[in-house]
Amino acid sequence: MTRLLTGFDQIAAQYELALVDLWGCVHNGRSIHGSAQAALCAFRANGGRVLLLTNAPRTAASVQARLDEMGLSRDAYDGIVTSGDATQEAMLTGAVGRKVWHLGPPKDDDLFLDLPDWASDHAPITRVGFDDAEGIVCTGPFEDMTDTPEDYRGRLLSAKVRGLKMLCANPDLVVDYGDKRIYCAGSIAQLYAEMGGEVLYFGKPHPPAYDLARRYAARLGLKFTPDRVIAIGDGIHTDIQGGISEGIDTIFVTSGLAAAEFGPDPAAPDPKRLQAWLDDKGLHPSFAIPYLG
Structure with missing residues (x-):
């Protein structure tokens, strides 16, 4: 059964590394979600590490330049891994x-x-x-x-x-x-x-993206225990399926692509509708959250 959270801080202390999707979680293509930035900065301030793992078809340098333009603090992450890379x-x-x-x-x-x-x-x-x-x-x-x-x-x-x-x-x-x-x-x-x-x-949910993320984490010298990694995203067949396939815990952000499936208020997904939808998909993330925050 997927546990519905109100905030990442409820479970953040259980994890050392977060693999975080960008579009739909950290930004909407135009602007940064302030609550997501605050949550990731807090996670890192408490010793956690963050890799932004995105299906953007561009290099990490290009993605970082765009995030800088949008105003995402570099305190929110340790590195970027893209399907483009x-x-x-x-x-x-x-x-x-x-x-x-x-x-x-x-x-x-x-x-x-x-x-x-x-x-x-x-x-x-x-x-x-x-x-x-x-x-x-x-x-x-x-x-x-x-x-x-x-x-x-x-x-x-x-x-x-x-x-x-x-x-x-x-x-x-x-x-x-x-x-x-x-x-x-x-x-x-x-x-x-x-x-x-x-x-x-070569992007999520396929293995090459996660292999690249592990190699990049090693290059950065990020220390983490394999069973204390969590993947966060709004794509049920990319972020969540990929995380489950890799054997790591997952958080499904319900306000993203599938928000309309869970009721009229993206900030308050209906738990029964959410569970029925996940059952239909045959994928059960460890947690779900309305917004990354």
């Missing part, structure tokens, strides 16, 4: 060939331009047009505020016929940008997979 590792080692077609907006160009030092040990990756591509790197729609996966059906059918593999840099299906719901790379990848195309995923 995990995807970049796979791309640079040739997972979908050396000539790739980038399906995504220009804001994700850092995935191809901001390369780690070790990239020089491998043959270069070249972005090419669709007709010359050996594989696809998908970071999202070209126009993420307006496009839908169906806009790409024709191109994806052609790619499937050619046997092109797709690297999906963000397994999220949708996110809420303020009050607008927009499609992510995961929706395009899902359509491609339904057509019979081969998709490789």
Whole structure:
């Protein structure tokens, strides 16, 4: 049975490391949630450590720059791990060939331009047009505020016929940008997979994201006991499924993507509706909380 919390501080002392989702938990794409920032700062002040583990299809440096613009205090976290970083590792080692077609907006160009030092040990990756591509790197729609996966059906059918593999840099299906719901790379990848195309995923809930997080924690020298780690997020099939698969405790933030399922007031989810919804999903987080705070 999932325990419904009113605040992270009720259980924070049980944990040494928190893997925290960004979109829907710490911000809404436009502004930082003040209660989340306060909760994470308090956790760290009491000896906890925080890794922001996000399915953003960009490098950690790019995500940090955006968080700085939005005003998130660096006292709220120890480091950032992105699905973009995990995807970049796979791309640079040739997972979908050396000539790739980038399906995504220009804001994700850092995935191809901001390369780690070790990239020089491998043959270069070249972005090419669709007709010359050996594989696809998908970071999202070209126009993420307006496009839908169906806009790409024709191109994806052609790619499937050619046997092109797709690297999906963000397994999220949708996110809420303020009050607008927009499609992510995961929706395009899902359509491609339904057509019979081969998709490789490197974000939550898939193991490479957590492997990268563990390696990054080691590089930072973060000390923690494996059974005192908790994953926090609003994505039931990403944050929560991933945490459960990794054998760690989880907190489901109910005011995120699925808020409407739990009653009219996001700050007061109906426990019965919440439990029935979780039963239907077949996923039972350790805890649930209206907002990270």
